[in-house]
Amino acid sequence: MSWSVLEALRTNPDVLKESLKKRYLPTDLVDKALELDAKWREAVTELNRLRERRNEINRAIPRASPDERQELIKRSKELGAKVKELEDLVKKLSEERDAILMSLPSIVHESVPEGPDDTYNVPVRFWGVPRVPKSKLERFKEETSGFDVEYQLVDWEPKGHADELELVLKQGDTLKAAQVSGSRFFYLFKDIVWLEQALIMFALDHITKKGFIPVLPPYMMREQYYLGVTDLETFKDSIYKVEGEDLYLIATSEHPLIAMHAGDTFTEDELPRLYVGVSPCFRKEAGTHGKDTKGIFRVHQFTKVEQIVYSKPEESWEWHERLIRNAEEIYQQLEIPYRIVNIAAGDLGACAAKKYDLEAWFPAQGRYRELVSCSNCVDWQSYRLRIKLDRKGRREFVHTLNSTALATTRTICAILENHQREDGVVEIPKVLRRYLEPFEAAPKEVIEPIKKLLKE
């Protein structure tokens, strides 16, 4: 049983180097790890030999005569000192090697586009008929170049999602939230609260119909498990620590849903295992100062419905396609035009071997913006957390996949722009109707501006 990256390191290091080059990462770590691994194996072999000799002596001690005993103890002590020395060396070498191994990202899939950053991401398909204000036509043409995307030209300017929420509808307040909690927090009121609840129920309904098991996970996790599900860069920049405790607030339910099976062994008939998590997500958003500062597009906390798959290795690529299709169905039913983008290797997180984003059209910005991320992490997480597949005695690591089904705040932003009428009223997607119907106070067809914010 071996991790694909470790196996590649030992049997075909060039594959690993090619993958790192594709990600625009340095390849010298591969040679370094290879060297440390060779030294470690040599030292372990020697250590095992020494321990064997010492064990032989130790086993003879209880049966030895008193005279012999003193001599044997003396020899065992001498060997023990050498063993200790070598143990320290082995520990040092394996720690250095593992530090490198743990920093190595997944081997990228052959279909992943090459390129250092998100400008090399490749759109693979478009859906819907975007409404394009005249002022944004040029940008729309840029965003859809190479594709013949049908669109509807509008002769008025939709309000941006932030202004629509806070100034037109007056059902959100990020200024007050900033005073109380800081930037990137929000208060949402009235119809938007109902809208968020309906979105969660709609996504949960849609995904559970496909056999996914709904899960409410813990919202905090220990560091040990966090390092099993994510890479250090993401960890440092996005995860909140609870002061004085070995606990971190989850950045997505993917993390506790993957850690849930740490150390477990699946049999073949237990896979695929499908889960849909619902949870708040907490993100520091370090290093994003100045980006999307208005409204609730980029915030420290939001609710997300998340699809998780544990699959047999040979089925994971098929599941990757299915997960993104599931997400697409949600946005089709919400009548939000989008495109699917194949993320370039240089823009890919360490866990993922391939990632699709679903980007919704935002008429006021004249851009497609990320609403969904869908990754195949292959055996990167399962190796770290020892999540295995037992194939009649032979063991492999399972593959893990994750995809957003629906993140509430960003979806609300997309609805506010795409379903906005010229008079400022926002039409509620019809598919949400059944999740609003039971509640007297909930809006049913449209969200209309209210006179005053509730807190005033």
Place this chain on the structure above:
RNA sequence: GCCGGGGUGCCCUAGCCAGGAAGGGGGCUGGCCUGGAGAGCCAGUGGCCCACUGGGCCGCGAGGGUUCAAAUCCCUCCCCCGGCGCCA
């Protein structure tokens, strides 16, 4: 939070007091047997290293310590069960 009892391989369990190669049962997999099944019998069923008909090392919740030698003794931590306290 306090007191007590626990954590042993896929599951259950013995071993712990009194340190000296982790034993038994169940399940599963393979083999023998059978017309077939069952029973019975045999083997395998954690990780790693070297050699590739084999051998060895580590592993008893995690990490340290004592010792020639630790599942066993000592320390710290985690988790589970019971009782008390607190509590939506």
